[in-house]
Structures are given as structure tokens and as C-alpha cells.
Amino acid sequence: MTASIPLLALDTLWIQVAGTLCNIACTHCFISCSPTNDSHEMISLAEVERRLDEARELGVREYYFTGGEPFMNRDMLSILEATLRQGPATVLTNGMLLRSETCRRLRELSDASDYSLDIRVSLDGFDAESHDAIRGRGVWDKVMTGLRNLADAGINPVITVTTAAEGVETNEGRARFLDIIRNFGFTKPRLKVLSLFRIGAEETRTRAYEEWERIANESLTDDEASTLQCSSCRMVTSKGVYVCPILIEEPEAKMGETLADTLRPFPLKYGACHTCWVDGVTCRT
């Protein structure tokens, strides 16, 4: 018997604005995003606005934008402008498309809103060699330019590092990353370490989940449920509304077409659920 998780409150709405389209193809990507993956398509400004209307009715607290690479969506800045009128927004980006003009505009949007705008940039190594081994040749240099542009615009990003970067979970590893971030001129370095999910490309890079890697509990208390992000989030893609940002290639994880369709409990039967449970992961910042 698999435990089901209730939706305690829809606090966090994820929107996959770029679909599975990305300008790179990381070897650890849990949904195998790439320049040619059109499994989920881009989402238009008009569609985001419809979702914002739904979200307002349900009392959503915060909005996260992901892909693929969100800045491949030409409407991204307009999407953020619309969102920041309603609540705080976070963009998960690989940092390669953060041109000076884009960063300047992001700063303007942030200053004009009553709510927080967070830019989250992924690094996967301490240097070009380790980072590019996962993200592709030449990516490190482009991200460095993007980070400098953010710093010039006075935007302090959250740097996210997956555990594919060896040693990042140790105090020394964290300190090293914090130094790297400081070197860009960010005097208040912000760092978040993310777990890897053994699905998508990561399944090939390391291994798939074993059958025993499932949540064994038959039920969860509300306190236990609240530690899992799926008790308080949903994910919108071009195909509909999914339980969380991770499971969008699982057909059964699509819970409906509208947010209101998806307020019911969800069975925690996937290997990725085990990672969230054991590692205490939340994709939220």
C-alpha cells in the first residue's frame, strides 16, 4: 500500500514556460531537456495569465518558472512582469542567456514590484572542466558572463548546485562555492544544494532507481506531508497540470487540466518520491 499525500494548500505554482526545450543538454537532467526535446511545449504569455487568474482564486503564494531554459521563451520578461503584479517569482535558469539588457530589465521589474524576484542560476562544478563535463563545452564561460551581468545590474542570484558537483555537501565544498560566488562581486552569496533524480538523462549518467527505492510508509502525518513539496505545489506544462516539477514524464502524474482539478491526494509511488523523502528535498528555494 503506497502512501498518498494530500494537497495541504496550493502555495507554490510551477510553470514550465520553456517546455522541455533547452539550449544545452545536461547529462544529469531529470527530464532530458535539450534543443530538440519538444515533449512539453513552450507556454505563452496569454496562457500564463490564465493560470495566474486560476492561482489567484486558490490563494497561491509564489510562482516558479522553469523549463528547459525559461529565457528561451521570448515572452519571459512580460511573463515576469504579469506575475510580479500578483506575487513573488523565481526563475530557474542555466545563466547562459542573461545578457546585460535582460539583467537591467530584470532589475527594473524587481524594483517595480512589491514582491520578490529571484533568479536561480545552476552551477555544476567548481571550474569550467567539472561544470562543462555535465553541462557541455563552453557553457561555464557563458554562465560566468551571465553572472557578471547580474552582478552589474545589482541582482543577487541564488546559485544552485546539484550533488553531481563532488564534495558540495561538505562544509569545505560549500565554502569553496561561496568563495566562487563572492568572486563575482556578490557580497551576500546565496547557495542551494539540490539532489539528483535518477530519471531522464541522469538514469544513463549514473543508474536508475532500484525497486526498493520507494517510500515504505503506508500513510503520512500532516507534519510529514508538509516536508514534501507535493503537499503544497503543482506544476503547469503545455500538457496540463502535474503533481510536481519532477514527474512530468509520468503520464499518471498529470492530475488534470485546471488547477482546481488537481487538489486531491497523490500516491507517492515513484523512485523520485523516495529521493524527496529521504533527502528532504524541496525544489523551492
Added chain:
Amino acid sequence: MRVAELQSSRVAEEQSRRNEPPLQLRNSATLQLAFIGGIYSNYHALVATLDDIARRGVDATYFLGDLGAFGPHPDRVPALLRERGIAGIQGNYEESLSSDASDCHCGYTDPRDNHYAQISYDYTFANTSDDHKRWMGTLPREIRFIAGDRKFLLVHGSPRKINEFLWRSTSPEPFLDKLLRDHDADVIVCTHTGLHWHRALDRNRHVINAGVIGRPANDGHTNVWYTLVRVSNDHVEVEFVPVAYDHHALADEMRRERLPDEFVETILTGWWTTCLEILPAKERAAGKW
């Protein structure tokens, strides 16, 4: 007009058990309420705050939990609150201290925040008497009353979680509207974040973060803040009150207790040096560190 009426039977029971007076009503159409957020063992600030409240002739005063944390001699604050018979609720600190928990359950996620939170908690745990810990266990988790015709709900973090952070820049109106509806309140008063703010919603509804008197508001000023709310029928007016206190005396005591220099620096400069990775982008940008 019945200006104030205790709503929650549990709270009423708790309060009568502790022989607390009901809200004292002045002969006035406007009721003035004072709310004291996290005190963090800042006894000097508490004395100054209570003096200020007394000068203003406030009708009722409430504390909102987290009596201990960064400061020295954690027995002094509960002793004074109990001596004065001030009503209030548990914060995550009181919940942890009264249940022998091994950490403060502050709700931080970054190891840097948790490192300093543990130093605070271990010191506070070791220096809080069993009698005060037992008393903390008797405090309610929320207080409800009606003032004017507004239904007030006092909580530490949020109505749904004692350690939830309600920051201004991540608490948008649709979310607050839902909290008020779900928890049958017109006015929610909370603390926990350390930063005061107020959002007025439609139909004279309000969410107020009362701020804290335990440490400055990360703005480069050494004063701390408590909150006054004036209520008349359905009209609610919020005033954040800055309180200057002898912060040098506090800093000296903190040093003598060998509390971290980082904690002392915050008291002397008004800039947060620890437990700030949890801040959202906007609030983080406003501080020095």
C-alpha cells in the same frame, strides 16, 4: 458595544487558569492594543517597550512568542512577563524548550542559519529554569478575541504553522486573503520573521507582522519595534513603534556570556549578521550582509 470578547474556549480556559485579567476596557470608543513580537532574551528592550506601552495607556498587551534566542540570561524575560501578568502565545522556542526538543525548530534551511540557531538554542536551553519551561508549555498556540467588530487571531509564525515565515515580499494578497478566510479572522497578528509589515486587504481586513524587540530590523539602526493597533468598530489602524533601549548594556552582557561576536555586532550596528539566508530576495537586498 462589547468591545472585546474572548473567543477560543481553550484560550479562555488557559487565561482563567493563569488568573489573567480579561481585556480592560477604557471608557473610550477606540481600543488600543500592543503586540510584542520575538523578544530573543532582550530584557533591556522588553523593559523599554513595556515602559513605552504604559505611557500610552494601552488597553491590552500581548506577546507573540520566541522569548529566547540570541540574547543573554533567558530567565529574565519570562520572569518579567509572568510578574506583569502579560498574556501571550508560544513561539517555536517555547514549544521546543517546554518539550525538551534538541533544536529550536526555527524553520531554517541553510546550514549557516542552522549553525547559529543551534548556538542560540543550546545556550537558551541550558540557562532557562525548569519552572519557566513548564510555564512555556502552558501557553496557548494562538489567541482569538473580538475587538470593535474585528475578529483577531494572534499566532507566532502563521495560522497554519508555528514556524512559517510570513515575509512582506512573499506574502501576496491572494495568499493572505485565503489565510484570513481559512482561519475565520479579520485581523491576523504574527511575528517570527523579525521584520515588521502590514498589508490591508479589502473589507477592512489586515495581516500584521508585529516585528520583534529582540534584535533590530536589519536597517542599520539599533532600535527595535513593537506594534500598536487601534480598533474602533471595523476600523483598524496600525502603528509600528520604534523603541530605543540600552543596547550597549545588552552587548556587554552578551560578551560576558560569551555569546558569538556576530550576535553582538547585530545589536550594535542594526545589521543582521546571522540567520539571514532565509530572507527572500527583496528583504535580503535591503540589509548589509
